[in-house]
Amino acid sequence: MYKSLRAVPFRRSLSATKRVLAPQSVAAITEDAHKSQNSSTVGQEATESALGLTQTGVQRIDNLTRRVSRDIKLGRDEVATRLLPRMGSQDRPATVVYCNYLLNSCARARNLNMAKEVYRFMERNGLRMNEISYGCFLRTLCRTGQLDEALELLSVLSRSKGVKANLVMYNTVLNGCSLAKSKVHADKCLALMDRQGVAKDEMSYVELIKLSGLLQDTSSVKRWWEELVTKGELSPSSRCTAIVALCRSRALPEALTALTEMSNILSANSSFHLLPGKRSRPPRSETESDTREELSSSQSERRSEPHTGHDIPGSSEAQPLTGFHHWEVRKELQDAFNALINAAGQAGQHKLAESLFSEMRNLGLRLSIYTFNALLRAVVEGRGVSHALRVVRSMEAVGVRPDTHTFTTLLDGYSRSGKLDKAEALLAKMEDSKPNQRPSIYTYNILIKACASKNDPERALRVFAKMKESGTAPDSHTYCALLSACGAVSGRPDLSDAWSRKEVAQRVIAIEKDMAQSGVHHTAASVSALMSVLGSEGIVDAMLQNLRACQETDLTTRKKLLDTTAYNTAMNAFVQSKKFDEAWDIFTEMRSLDVRPDIYTYNILINACSHKQSVSTALELMDIMRKAKIAPDLITYNSLIKVMCHCGELDSGLRVLGEMQDAGVQPDVTTFNTLLASASYHKRKGLAEYLVEEMRLCNVAPDTHTCSQVISLYMRSGNLAEASEALSVLSSRMRKPMGTQQGVTEEDENASSDKDSDEELEAALLSPEPEAHAVYTSTLAGVIQGPHDASYIENSTWATRLREQHELWNRGLQKGTT
Incomplete structure (x- = not known):
């Protein structure tokens, strides 16, 4: 964002210092030095001076600045703080240029403490900060998440009579807002720009589009993109950022349109298709050609099957490309294609992803490991692992070696299809592979979660043991999946007995003990999993103790362990254990702690009313739902009808049937x-x-x-x-x-x-x-x-x-x- 400080006069001074030394031979210099030696001390200094070992003031301050900068980047704040005052006591003290160099190092290292130390050093030595100084300090504040302080400093500079806040500084704060995903601070920065009459430039719009994409705000992405288009010719980087933002906000049609425009601009330039000294695309082997034909066949299928509603247009009115290098545009176009392929896979449109992949090949763009991995995820989701293996063979044929993400995607496909034996075999193969192909924490978590869904605790523990042996540190997601896999024995409170409750308690204690040894703290998800395990076995007393402990943690710290899911799990456990008063007490506590109930909360409580045979409570809950603007669903109406039928109010239940049909809920x-x-x-x-x-x-x-x-x-x-x-x-x-079976013979x-x-x-x-x-x-x-x-x-x-x-x-x- 800022001009690199490597080109400031500080660097030029280093070059000038080097030219001061005359190019004399070492022997001649040594001889002259021995002749001028009068005493031991004077002679040593003379020898060092003649050999060029002594430093001038410029050299000393240059080297000292480098040392402080290196310590800042390495996180050695104490050493840097001790060396910093020496910069002001040299023969040639530090200037603003040297301090800007240090402030830039602080921004790159995200070290706010040292940035403040440099600021105080400048104040003590009477050095006034300039635009670059404030720009680097603002970037440090933004990269460390201190957006409130950054906006306050920006507001002060906008009213200052000296250094004024410029557009680069505003863009720096907008970049910090996108990094922190904070729309509130971005709106404050835009309001400040409007008050000061600072017009947005292309970089401003790029940061706003990026922020809207991260927040998945499709309307804002479209609005900022339309305003940017009206400004004139756009850079390839801006177009790529807009496409990535549209993909993140799941706006695939608009992303396809922007990608088509970008491709058409490139097609109008003859320098795009052939790179100097390189082929436009690598030669294909037979295996790769077969795979390309298979992937490209989806284009012909898309002409007859309206599976997505999107097509990549062939050619439209092309625009000339001026002011940019063709390699720069190709790189941005590759990133745009990769983002769209990934978004198409996430949306379940594997044929669109395959068409985009084929279009990349036709344009001669580089197919990177990220491209193949994005395509692989789409193929696994849409066609299965067998087709995904062909993609892996294709990437190996063009010289792209699979990495950890590639094999993790295949393992995820095996896990989803219930082929846990093949998934475990692939995990063993990954453990014996190269470092960039070994399993990650995400790989192990996928397989442990699959074991939980298939009720296979032995395999889950075996995978967890392999994970610990490989030196991979488990995280909260690991223990959450492990609790789900190993926690339940009977699965229902009415089926549990003393043995099953004891077995579950021992497993939970062992898992939580291992969590403490690994230094992993509970999260909202792991607490919900723990509540579910204890509640499914009817161990409601231990569940209630954990609930109270988490409530105290929520009140004393900012970390929230109890969310709506955790409270719902606890309430459902009490209802299943026929303890309805305790469930209602938890609902009351939940509302008093500003935890918003959802549709599942009310469904649990209305279902409990059927056991208590309390129609008035059920109707009261329905009124609370409507006031909270939560629409009842099928389970809500079924539970209400169940309450009324159990209480002997059959006609009221019949009226509820009419109400749900009028509300558009199909019984x-x-x-x-x-x-x-x-x-x-x-x-x-x-x-x-x-x-x-x-x-x-x-x-x-x-x-x-x-x-x-x-x-x-x-x-x-x-x-x-x-x-x-x-x-x-x-x-x-x-x-x-009625109307569901066709073609059944008599x-x-x-x-x-x-x-x-x-x-x-x-x-x-x-x-x-x-x-x-x-x-x-x-x-x-x-x-x-x-x-x-x-x-x-x-x-x-x-x-x-x-x-x-x-x-x-x-x-x-x-x-x-x-």
């Missing part, structure tokens, strides 16, 4: 089963038939619980024929949901029907429940009558009657008490 089979269970319990046959028909209209397929509730209702009233017919209709809808349908009938008959024979007798009788009747197609079943007497009654119900002719 599922759990919604209807809850209402059907209550209707069956209260022997409300008409309402149950209405709900069955409503299920069909909502295109919700019934399940075994639906059949059980409907059939038990008919069996209690002695309607065996209706029970048999209802089972035929509902089982047909279970086997073939033979396959009959075979499926026979298989289902056999299973239902076997289950009925083994079950003593009354509903099982209905299943047995209806299944036996179906076997005797023979299978019927779906159209015949849907036009049966029972199905037709339900449709007619549903219309009457909606018209208000059928009352809810029938």
Whole structure:
């Protein structure tokens, strides 16, 4: 950002000092020195002077400045502080130029303490800071995160009568805002620029675009980019920064448009395609050619498949490129392509990533390891590991050696597909590879997390042991995954026993002991994992102790260990353990500590109201949700319906069904089963038939619980024929949901029907429940009558009657008490 201080008069003084010495031979100088020797002390000084070993004032201050600068860069503040006063006591004291050199070293080393020492040294020696001095000091403040002090200094300089704040200083502060991802400080800096009448230049817009991209603020990126375009011709670096920012904010269409414009500008320059003394692209081997054809085939697929909605235009109106070297533009274009390939992979558009990769080859751009790794992540996500291995062979064919990120991406693909044996074998191969291919902390964390998802604690511990043997220090994510993998034994509080609770307690103690030995402190994620492990085994007392300890830590330090997820985990554990008052107390504490509840918080508490049979509390929670502008989801409505049905308020539950449909929330089979269970319990046959028909209209397929509730209702009233017919209709809808199965032949349908009938008959024979007798009788009747197609079943007497009654119900002719 600033002009390098290596070109300041300080460097020129060094060159001038070297020219002072005459080019005499060493023998001649030594002879003259011996002749002028009068005494031991005088003779030594004369000899050193004649040999050029003594230093002039300029040389001494130059060398001393170098020593102080080196100590600053190496972090030896005490040595630098001790040497700094000597710069003012030399024959030729330090000037502002020397101090600027030290301030620049402080900025590069991010050493604010030494920058303040240099500032105090300048004050003691009467050296006034100039624009470069303030610029370096501002850069030190920004790079160390002291944006408030930087803005205060900028405000003072803007009102100063001496050195005024210039545009470079404002851009320095904007750069610090982008490094700290602070939009608040950037807005303050822009306001200060507006008050002082300082107009933004290209660098200002670049920093604002960069900040907006880091914050994933797409609208701000577009706004600053549009303003920058209107300023005139843009540098390749600015275009690349805009493309990277658009990619970070997930604005792929706009990023593609900007990349196309940049490519078209390059295409208008003949110097772009051929580099002096180099080929435009390396020769391809057969393997690489085959892989290129495979990757390039996605372009033809994209013409027929609207998978992304984006295409890279071929040619448009080209603009001449002036004022920039072709190698500079190529480098920026390569970075832009790499960013877009990476963004396409993250968005799940692997075909777009492959097309961009092919376009890079067509333009003769350099395919770096970053390019291949970005493509590899996209291919693993979209096509699988088998296709990703072809990409690895392609990169090896062009001389790009895989690195740690390459193998980690492959290991991640194996882990996601559940192939943990192959993932572990690849990890062993990485451990025996070169240093740049050995596993990182991220590699081990991926595999341990996969072991947790597959409930494989033995493998997780084995991977963790390999990690410790390799000398890789674990972090909080490692222990978070390890707690998830090794913490749970039974998985549910109602299934836990004394042995499982003791086993979990021993594992948790061992993991936390290893955390302390490794110097790793708990984070919000690891605390949530710990709460989940203890809660899943019903060890709520230990969980509550950890919760209280974390609350004290949050109050005494700035580090927040308890977030919404941790409180939700604790509340859910208390609900599962039937301790509802404790769950409500945690909810109250959570709100008092300014931890904002989310949709999961209210779903847990409303579900708890069904156990306490408290409709008023559930409705109160719904009101709190609406005031907090949190929209209820399917789980919220299902829990509320469950509360009302358990409390005997079936009609209220039916009204909630209408409310959720009006709110655009589609009910599922759990919604209807809850209402059907209550209707069956209260022997409300008409309402149950209405709900069955409503299920069909909502295109919700019934399940075994639906059949059980409907059939038990008919069996209690002695309607065996209706029970048999209802089972035929509902089982047909279970086997073939409305509008979901296509191309099923009659033979396959009959075979499926026979298989289902056999299973239902076997289950009925083994079950003593009354509903099982209905299943047995209806299944036996179906076997005797023979299978019927779906159209015949849907036009049966029972199905037709339900449709007619549903219309009457909606018209208000059928009352809810029938």
